[in-house]
Amino acid sequence: MKTFKGNVLFLDRSDINTDEIIPAxxxxxxxxxxxxxxxxxxxVLPGFARADTQDKAVIVxxxxxxxxxxxxxxxxxxxVNGINVVIAESFARIFRQNMYNCGMFAIELPKxxxxxxxxxxxxxxxxxxxxxxxNQIVIQADGKSETIDFKVxxxxxxxxxxxxWVGYADKNY
Amino acid sequence: xxxxxxEKIFDAHRVDEPxxxxxxxxxxxxxxxxxxxxxxxxxxxxxxxxxxxxxxKIKAVIDHVTPAKDSKxxxxxxxxxxxxxxxxxxxxxxxxxxxVCHAIFPEKGFVRPGYTxxxxxxHTCTHGAFGAFAAGIGTTDLEVGILKGVCAFHFPKTIxxxxxxxxxxxxxxxxxxxxxxxxxxxxxxxxxxxEFTGPxxxxxxxxxxxxxxxxxxxxxxxxxxxxxxxxxxxxxWDFIQDEFATKADALADYSKWVSDVDAxxxxxxxxxxxxxxxxxxxxxxxxxxxxxxxxxGTKVDQIYIGSCTNGxxxxxxxxxxxxxxxxxxDNVRAIVSPATPAIxxxxxxxxxxxxxxxxxxxxTNPTCGACLGMSNGVLAExxxxxxxxxxxxxxxxxxxxxxxxxxxxxxxxxxxxxxxVNSLLFKA
Numbered sequence: 165m166k167t168f169k170g171n172v173l174f175l176d177r178s179d180i181n182t183d184e185i186i187p188a189x190x191x192x193x194x195x196x197x198x199x200x201x202x203x204x205x206x207x208v209l210p211g212f213a214r215a216d217t218q219d220k221a222v223i224v225x226x227x228x229x230x231x232x233x234x235x236x237x238x239x240x241x242x243x244v245n246g247i248n249v250v251i252a253e254s255f256a257r258i259f260r261q262n263m264y265n266c267g268m269f270a271i272e273l274p275k276x277x278x279x280x281x282x283x284x285x286x287x288x289x290x291x292x293x294x295x296x297x298x299n300q301i302v303i304q305a306d307g308k309s310e311t312i313d314f315k316v317x318x319x320x321x322x323x324x325x326x327x328x329w330v331g332y333a334d335k336n337y
Numbered sequence: 338x339x340x341x342x343x344e345k346i347f348d349a350h351r352v353d354e355p356x357x358x359x360x361x362x363x364x365x366x367x368x369x370x371x372x373x374x375x376x377x378x379x380x381x382x383x384x385x386x387x388x389x390x391x392x393x394k395i396k397a398v399i400d401h402v403t404p405a406k407d408s409k410x411x412x413x414x415x416x417x418x419x420x421x422x423x424x425x426x427x428x429x430x431x432x433x434x435x436x437v438c439h440a441i442f443p444e445k446g447f448v449r450p451g452y453t454x455x456x457x458x459x460h461t462c463t464h465g466a467f468g469a470f471a472a473g474i475g476t477t478d479l480e481v482g483i484l485k486g487v488c489a490f491h492f493p494k495t496i497x498x499x500x501x502x503x504x505x506x507x508x509x510x511x512x513x514x515x516x517x518x519x520x521x522x523x524x525x526x527x528x529x530x531x532e533f534t535g536p537x538x539x540x541x542x543x544x545x546x547x548x549x550x551x552x553x554x555x556x557x558x559x560x561x562x563x564x565x566x567x568x569x570x571x572x573x574w575d576f577i578q579d580e581f582a583t584k585a586d587a588l589a590d591y592s593k594w595v596s597d598v599d600a601x602x603x604x605x606x607x608x609x610x611x612x613x614x615x616x617x618x619x620x621x622x623x624x625x626x627x628x629x630x631x632x633x634g635t636k637v638d639q640i641y642i643g644s645c646t647n648g649x650x651x652x653x654x655x656x657x658x659x660x661x662x663x664x665x666x667d668n669v670r671a672i673v674s675p676a677t678p679a680i681x682x683x684x685x686x687x688x689x690x691x692x693x694x695x696x697x698x699x700x701t702n703p704t705c706g707a708c709l710g711m712s713n714g715v716l717a718e719x720x721x722x723x724x725x726x727x728x729x730x731x732x733x734x735x736x737x738x739x740x741x742x743x744x745x746x747x748x749x750x751x752x753x754x755x756x757x758v759n760s761l762l763f764k765a
Contacts, residue, residue, distance in 0.1 A: 262476075317356065319355065329489075334484065337353070
């Protein structure tokens with residue numbers, strides 16, 4: 165199982181698409197590691213700089229994250245940068261499934277909860293940790309701690325625990 | 338309670354329901370191209386699982402960057418080519434025989450009503466035009482598809498769109514789907530199938546239905562679906578005549594892949610489209626749509642006609658009608674990419690290629706290239722493209738470039754005028 169804990173990158177925009185996460189010109193790479201320097205290279209978001217992705221483990225964002233292409237290079241570009249968790253109001257279907265298929269978390273939270281995360285924590289030193297067994301996100305900032313419950317389907321949780329879909333499918337089908 | 342076509346396809350293909358709302362389906366087709374498949378192949382090799390579930394159900398093509406533009410794309414092609422040979426995948430389309438995946442696979446008769454299809458490409462939804470359940474998936478799902486012939490999906494909640502009326506001259510399936518995406522928004526159909534029905538769809542060619550279904554993903558949809566009918570049978574007849582005595586028999590058989598009248602839908606939306614105008618996108622999201630009239634006069638630098646959305650023979654014929662006997666503006670460059678070798682040949686025979694060339698178009702080989710900014714027509718920073726493709730994301734056709742999505746008629750008109758304009762202006 166991967167690790168789901170660390171610093172948080174806040175991306176305050178909806179509809180961040182796969183071309184923004186990793187542009188098509190890098191799809192000619194045949195290793196995941198090669199995608200590392202180009203994560204979010206084409207992201208259109210005032211105030212965002214590529215360096216902001218350094219030392220992050222979690223992304224918090226708005227609606228429809230990962231829309232567009234089916235490229236699993238998007239989760240891979242996150243993974244090789246140490247980001248195994250994206251928390252959003254909603255995801256595009258293929259991106260969301262790709263995350264769980266890779267044993268990573270794509271967690272959906274209600275709009276009000278996401279609003280509060282931005283309001284309370286964006287711009288601060290904050291860490292988040294996903295507790296796989298209790299379905300909770302533990303947030304630490306300013307020496308205080310907050311816990312948020314989330315929902316995850318049994319299938320998706322199994323994929324996270326087993327490290328992805330290939331091993332599971334090979335065993336069962 | 339009745340069932341939708343997607344539910345019926347799920348019922349006929351479900352091999353397991355290991356968890357609530359997790360439907361593992363048997364696959365009739367696994368389509369592959371050289372961008373998303375090589376990493377699946379190398380991962381399977383690394384796991385010691387270099388096997389395929391059924392080489393007759395796997396179809397593969399090199400289409401995104403072809404012929405290879407550099408060592409990296411050459412290596413991707415080689416991995417796919419070697420793998421197809423190693424596993425005796427007979428339907429592998431290499432340079433010279435290759436075309437844009439979502440155009441060449443239907444053209445070869447690989448898609449049938451009631452089929453389940455996956456591909457590591459988001460525009461796989463195109464094949465729903467035949468009454469199939471066809472979904473784009475990522476490389477891991479592709480790996481499992483190749484290895485085991487299965488894929489897991491959630492229950493196919495469905496939005497039904499009923500289209501009535503008659504399209505005006507100069508208005509096409511592309512205008513219709515841009516209008517629908519504007520109505521649904523970019524995530525209005527996320528995790529849902531979009532059914533396109535009604536007299537307007539009934540009257541459409543398979544090419545137009547593929548244009549509609551192709552862009553279901555731009556509203557977040559898992560698949561676009563049209564009901565199979567005699568138009569579907571006619572398109573497929575060369576490939577199915579050994580299976581059925583008559584076309585009527587084929588239609589009778591395929592008619593099981595139609596939604597029941599009492600099927601349950603998430604939403605039902607009805608539009609009379611008789612007053613619909615030519616449409617165009619204006620921003621970096623496919624739901625940012627205006628009428629051509631609203632942005633008429635917007636300058637463009639490049640015109641691109643092609644792709645899995647609008648690179649089929651019907652599209653080239655429509656564009657050629659606008660271009661016939663005219664020259665493109667001195668202020669633009671224009672590119673047409675017939676989506677398959679067969680389309681290219683037809684266009685040659687019909688004199689369409691000559692019309693494009695006389696007008697000043699560059700005619701390229703079949704490839705996805707320019708649509709995603711990989712080759713054959715990449716934009717420079719600050720440039721604007723009038724394009725018949727399906728995505729206008731920032732940087733999609735080249736970093737810093739702007740893409741206006743539109744119909745082949747509108748793109749041809751933009752080539753002549755050098756600006757976005759109604760194609761009827763150039764009709765004889």
